[in-house]
Structures are given as C-alpha cells and as structure tokens.
Amino acid sequence: MKKEAEKVLSFPRKQAEEIQALQDTIYVVGGKWRLPIINSICNGNKRFRDIQRSIPGITTRMLSRELKEMELNKLINRTVYADTPVTVEYTSTDYCYSFGPIILAMIDWGKKHRKKITGKD
Structure with missing residues (x-):
C-alpha cells in the first residue's frame, strides 16, 4: 500500500492541475451530508x-438543498411519478457509481482510523 501511494504521489507532478482536481472533487462530494446521501441512495x-x-441529524431543508445540488452535478436522478399523491424517487446515476470505489476506500480507511485512534487495532 505504501509503495502504491509513493508511486501515485511521486515527483514531478502538475500540482496546479492536481489542486484543481481535488477542489472540484471536494466541491461535488464534500460537506457533511453528500456522501451519506449517496450512501443512502445506493x-x-x-x-x-x-x-x-x-441519515441521523439531517434536516428537511438541508436534504432538499443537497439533493438539488447533487442533481445539478449529475450524481442523482430525480423522477416524478404522476400518481395520486405525486411520488418522487431519487436514484444514483452511472456517473455517481463511478465514485463507488473511492467511497468504499473511504469507508475502509474510516474504519481503520477509528480503530487506530481508539487503540483497538
């Protein structure tokens, strides 16, 4: 794992390009709620x-705002069914699923980190 990280983080690299890519990623999936929302939908x-x-603690207003933003960023689809009453469903896009391996890696890292800081590793 360390060798893989060293390979990825080796020099020379295009730092400005990397920073832009990191900022774009954080903008799209960053914040307290977006990854839990993606996880819930998936x-x-x-x-x-x-x-x-x-998702414990998320308000109606915050969820509504985040879902709209995620739809604009093509992470989810919003489908309205003209039933009575009207039904709305949210699904992950293929584009969202492309982020899946990163989410799984983050979950794995988070579990290891919790063990490390609690001394249970």
Whole structure:
C-alpha cells in the first residue's frame, strides 16, 4: 500500500492541475451530508423521507438543498411519478457509481482510523 501511494504521489507532478482536481472533487462530494446521501441512495433508499430517516441529524431543508445540488452535478436522478399523491424517487446515476470505489476506500480507511485512534487495532 505504501509503495502504491509513493508511486501515485511521486515527483514531478502538475500540482496546479492536481489542486484543481481535488477542489472540484471536494466541491461535488464534500460537506457533511453528500456522501451519506449517496450512501443512502445506493443502499436502496429512493424516497425523500426514506433518505432522511436513514441519515441521523439531517434536516428537511438541508436534504432538499443537497439533493438539488447533487442533481445539478449529475450524481442523482430525480423522477416524478404522476400518481395520486405525486411520488418522487431519487436514484444514483452511472456517473455517481463511478465514485463507488473511492467511497468504499473511504469507508475502509474510516474504519481503520477509528480503530487506530481508539487503540483497538
């Protein structure tokens, strides 16, 4: 793992280009709520209330705002069904799924980090 990191982080690199790419990534998936929302939708929660219930502490207003932003960034699709009452469902796009391996790596790292800082490794 260390050798792989050293290979990726070796010199010379285009730092300005890398910083721009990192900032773009953080802009799209950063913040307290976006990754939990993606995780919730990828775990089968499609309706607004189901997503909200699966994420402790998120407000209706914040979830609504984040879903709109994520739709603009092509991470999710919003589908409105003209039933009575109207039904709205959110699904991940293929583009969102391309971020999957990174999310899984972050989950793995987070678990290891928690063990490390609690002394349970």
